[in-house]
Amino acid sequence: MMTPMRYVVLVLAIVISLHYILSFTHEGYGQVTSISNLKSQWSAGRPPYKTPVPDEYYVSDNVTAPSGRKANAAIVMLARNSDLNGIVISMKQMEDRFNKKFRYPYVFLNEEDFTDNFKNRVTELTDAQVEFGLIPREHWYQPDSIDEAKASAARANMVKNNVIYGGMYRNMCRFNSGFFYRHPLLDKYRYYWRVEPDVKFFCDLDYDPFLIMQDQNKVYGFTVSLYEYEATIPTLWQAVKEFITANPDLVSPDNAMAFLSDDGGESYNRCHFWSNFEIGDLNLWRSESYMKFFEYLDNKGGFYYERWGDAPVHSIGAALFAKKEQIHFFNDIGYRHEPFQHCPQGEAHSKGKCWCDPAQNFDYEWYSCLARYDKMFS
Ligand SMILES: Nc1nc2c(ncn2[C@@H]2O[C@H](COP(=O)(O)OP(=O)(O)O)[C@@H](O)[C@H]2O)c(=O)[nH]1
Numbered sequence: 307m308m309t310p311m312r313y314v315v316l317v318l319a320i321v322i323s324l325h326y327i328l329s330f331t332h333e334g335y336g337q338v339t340s341i342s343n344l345k346s347q348w349s350a351g352r353p354p355y356k357t358p359v360p361d362e363y364y365v366s367d368n369v370t371a372p373s374g375r376k377a378n379a380a381i382v383m384l385a386r387n388s389d390l391n392g393i394v395i396s397m398k399q400m401e402d403r404f405n406k407k408f409r410y411p412y413v414f415l416n417e418e419d420f421t422d423n424f425k426n427r428v429t430e431l432t433d434a435q436v437e438f439g440l441i442p443r444e445h446w447y448q449p450d451s452i453d454e455a456k457a458s459a460a461r462a463n464m465v466k467n468n469v470i471y472g473g474m475y476r477n478m479c480r481f482n483s484g485f486f487y488r489h490p491l492l493d494k495y496r497y498y499w500r501v502e503p504d505v506k507f508f509c510d511l512d513y514d515p516f517l518i519m520q521d522q523n524k525v526y527g528f529t530v531s532l533y534e535y536e537a538t539i540p541t542l543w544q545a546v547k548e549f550i551t552a553n554p555d556l557v558s559p560d561n562a563m564a565f566l567s568d569d570g571g572e573s574y575n576r577c578h579f580w581s582n583f584e585i586g587d588l589n590l591w592r593s594e595s596y597m598k599f600f601e602y603l604d605n606k607g608g609f610y611y612e613r614w615g616d617a618p619v620h621s622i623g624a625a626l627f628a629k630k631e632q633i634h635f636f637n638d639i640g641y642r643h644e645p646f647q648h649c650p651q652g653e654a655h656s657k658g659k660c661w662c663d664p665a666q667n668f669d670y671e672w673y674s675c676l677a678r679y680d681k682m683f684s
């Protein structure tokens with residue numbers, strides 16, 4: 307039995323549907339919604355959505371930096387072919403949040419040839435130039451000077467003790483510490499932004515961070531800082547101290563030792579900048595001081611006998627050889643690399659239209675070193 311109420315609803319539905327169908331036949335609604343137009347597209351043998359939206363519908367997004375100035379910079383990604391899906395996630399966000407406007411070139415590096423599939427998928431994400439570089443063998447693989455028996459025993463021991471990445475990543479850490487900036491594809495650049503697979507960029511970046519680096523004479527930029535695992539660097543600080551004693555003139559007078567050490571350099575507090583995000587000046591790493599420093603560390607063998615990471619090595623290098631004012635915290639770049647994130651607070655959050663929850667922010671968590679960075683300037 308149909309209740310009066312149901313009857314009214316049914317009649318109304320019929321009337322509305324009729325009105326809708328009739329409106330389609332009215333040519334005045336514009337070509338795209340007219341039945342005759344849809345029909346002609348169907349008769350062409352394909353559904354309408356397969357006809358591309360005409361060019362004139364697109365609003366161009368060619369807004370560049372206010373003055374049109376650009377830095378001499380590139381976005382650099384070290385990646386395996388198997389990292390492709392994670393790379394695409396990171397790169398799409400880079401483009402959407404920032405690089406669509408600024409069009410900085412990308413440089414991809416790998417110790418193996420990138421596959422055509424890898425190259426095609428990343429190239430189609432951007433209008434900027436994309437280059438793919440093969441890492442020279444001698445920049446990547448374990449040098450002959452390393453005693454493999456000793457190195458493999460160290461790896462096995464770390465695996466046994468559940469040290470994170472205890473058995474892997476030696477070549478990658480050594481390459482990032484001392485070789486990425488020597489790749490011929492980077493020769494022509496002064497600044498770089500390091501990006502890893504599977505990261506998140508939470509906010510619109512409407513200014514050019516490379517120009518900030520250049521104009522303000524910064525050499526190293528970070529978003530997250532934290533403590534290193536002691537088990538990966540048992541003898542690193544001893545090597546650093548030896549280097550400083552042997553080369554006192556190379557250390558910057560206005561250095562950031564206070565970020566690294568709470569006792570004037572005697573011991574390392576394990577603070578470092580998280581190097582999966584870096585915006586830096588390649589000349590810092592190309593400098594005589596850093597090159598000598600890396601060579602000194604490399605000769606110790608700690609990249610293989612322990613698991614020295616590029617994060618503490620870069621951080622110590624930047625802190626010793628730059629002025630502390632040249633190390634920049636990019637507060638307005640909302641960023642996540644599992645499992646930590648920097649979410650801009652307050653005005654920076656709204657200005658960047660950030661989508662991270664401001665309550666989830668690593669800045670002053672107990673495991674963060676940002677307070678030590680702040681303190682250097684207080
Ligand atoms: N070409 C190449 N890239 C690597 C290799 N191992 C790691 N990477 C890259 O090095 C970076 C760090 O590796 P990832 O797996 O993100 O390490 P995690 O962030 O410490 O967990 C990423 O950009 C990886 O794509 C490798 O064996 N070959």
Ligand SMILES: [Mg+2]
Pocket residue numbers: 502503582643
């Ligand atoms: Mg990573």
